[in-house]
Amino acid sequence: MAIPEIERKFLLRQMPSDLDLSMGVRILQGYLCLEPGREIRIRSMARQYTMTIKEGQGLVRRETEIALDPKQFEDLWQCTLGRRIDKMRYDYPWQGYTLSIDLYRDALEGLNVVEVEFASEAASAAFQAPSFAGDDITAIGDYCHLEQVLQRRDQAASPDADGVFTAA
Numbered sequence: 001m002a003i004p005e006i007e008r009k010f011l012l013r014q015m016p017s018d019l020d021l022s023m024g025v026r027i028l029q030g031y032l033c034l035e036p037g038r039e040i041r042i043r044s045m046a047r048q049y050t051m052t053i054k055e056g057q058g059l060v061r062r063e064t065e066i067a068l069d070p071k072q073f074e075d076l077w078q079c080t081l082g083r084r085i086d087k088m089r090y091d092y093p094w095q096g097y098t099l100s101i102d103l104y105r106d107a108l109e110g111l112n113v114v115e116v117e118f119a120s121e122a123a124s125a126a127f128q129a130p131s132f133a134g135d136d137i138t139a140i141g142d143y144c145h146l147e148q149v150l151q152r153r154d155q156a157a158s159p160d161a162d163g164v165f166t167a168a
Contacts, residue, residue, distance in 0.1 A: 005054070005063040005117065006124050012101060012112035013134035016092060019101065024088040027102075030080025042068065042076045045089070049073035058139045059124060094130055113137070 025046050032051075033040035039054050049068040054061050068076070086105040091098050097116050104111040114133045118124040129136070 002053075002055070002062040002064045005061050006059060006119070006121055007061075007115055007117045008059065008124055008127065008129075008136060008138045010114045010129055010136050011134035012103075012114050012132065014132050015112075016101075016130070016132050019090055019092060021090070024090045024103075027085075027087050027089050029085040029087075030077055031083035032076065032079055034083060042073055042080065044073060051076070060121065097127075099130075 028044045029041050031039060031041050037055060037057055040051065041054075042049070042051050049070060049072065051066045051068055053064045053066075056062055085108065087108075088103045088105065090101040090103070092101050093099075100115040102113045102115065104113075114129070116127065118127065
């Protein structure tokens, strides 16, 4: 069932001094659908595989997530050539929220983003970003994943001996 996702994104101005860089998780995402206002992506994160459908743009979008097994992910991954993202994610607790700090790799290296999800639009409006967060890029199209994958060259990935997908 689709649920609303209320999320804001900020550029990362500087790394929080107390962020533990040994606690990151690698995320590989591939996009199956790239239409304005709709994305269908698959994701490998900590040996969990999902397909997510997001509809809408900006602060509030509808989101449906479906669990995949490794074989389903591998089969669908082949359909995402040219539309892939590789990043490291670090969860950072801050004022009752869990911020996701994403450090992009490969062709997007140097792009670092802070994401935070909210229970309501009112909570989003009241949120004061930490000093290490830069500009709010929630509504800037150039920073959505779709624009990023369309502007980059594909980074091939394949499963290692444990079935974990890694860049070649």
